[in-house]
Amino acid sequence: MKTVKPDLSQGLLSELQCPGCMEYMLPPIETCMNGHNICSKCKPKLKECPACRKPLLNMRNFALENLTRKIDYPCTNRKFGCKETHSVDFIIDHQVTCVYAPFTCPFLKHNKCAWIDILKNLKNHLLECHSQDVREQNGETNLIINPESKELRGYKVMFAYNEMFYIYIQRRATNYYIAVTYVGKPENASKYGYKISFKKSESIESITVCHVSRSVNEELNKIFESGNCFKLPYDLLKRYVTCDGQLRYKLEIFEVSPVR
Ligand SMILES: [Zn+2]
Ligand SMILES: [Zn+2]
Ligand SMILES: [Zn+2]
Ligand SMILES: [Zn+2]
Known part of the structure; x- marks a missing residue:
């Protein structure tokens, strides 16, 4: 005006x-x-x-x-x-x-990737340069944690419903944290949820946890500390470690149906 x-x-x-x-x-x-x-x-x-x-x-x-x-x-x-x-x-x-806001690559810290551009071009960059850490969702996605690694911090990128999500995995003290954040307008984050399940065999009861995704603009520490993400003690997850020493889990992003 x-x-x-x-x-x-x-x-x-x-x-x-x-x-x-x-x-x-x-x-x-x-x-x-x-x-x-x-x-x-x-x-x-x-x-x-x-x-x-x-x-x-x-x-x-x-x-x-x-x-x-x-x-x-x-x-x-x-x-x-x-x-x-x-x-x-x-x-x-x-x-x-703003869709022209400069965006840094989510692998900036992890892999020291210095890519910076507008959000629209990020998907192509991720597919070209980080394909090993990028998944296109097709039903449940199988992911692996290596519990042996001392400094466990992992990043994955998932595409689902034509949207982009970052998955953060971290071990702090005796707990495992997994948070899924939505990349885009913050108000759209709560339109998506995610389901994480650990399962090994019929004889061990499986664990399934659901959460609503958070905005990528939020500070990761705050998401972890607020409990708005997956958090379980390693003692509980230990029994899902397979004979090859890997902790496998399934992740599925879903649309949250609006409350009527
Ligand atoms: Zn002056
Ligand atoms: Zn603008
Ligand atoms: Zn100034
Ligand atoms: Zn990059």
Whole structure:
């Protein structure tokens, strides 16, 4: 909703450029003792004003903050091709789900893969470079944990229902954790659930656990600690280790039917 002329709007935007990160500032906007403005993301990281080296104050520039209501902000992913602009109240919401947001490869930490691009191109990259860790769901998928490995952290990628999911496996102390996260708009994560089952033979009772998938935007530690994922003590799972020393399980992602 623009209420000022385009050239004025452009002029205002350049006034809003933060001298720290060069992005357009959103409220709260604070100042240095000479009146230079600084964004609230940069301020805690800086000891002095990047424009004049004078101390930063705990003082907001309300006049400038009020002017931000009169313009539309271009998306921070404009350099990756996003052409959307939104008012100060909606730009953050847009950027969180912007399809042009740069995406890093899920194997960045695990395999030091430095791929970065828009989400749309991720599937091709995964199929080309990480095919051994990528599965296309077709009924239940058989997966293996090697309980012997000391630092057990595993990543898998699963495609199901034309969507993408990351599967994280981790051993912490005496417990095994498995979390499935949905890659896409956070509000869609709860539309999918997953079923994990351990089974060995008819003589040993099988274990099946179901959970709702979480958003990939959530911090993994928080998912593990909140209990919104598979968590069982290794003592319990030990009896499913096969004679070749592997812990096999089946995973199936399913659509959660909406509550009527
Ligand atoms: Zn900044
Ligand atoms: Zn200054
Ligand atoms: Zn965007
Ligand atoms: Zn990669």
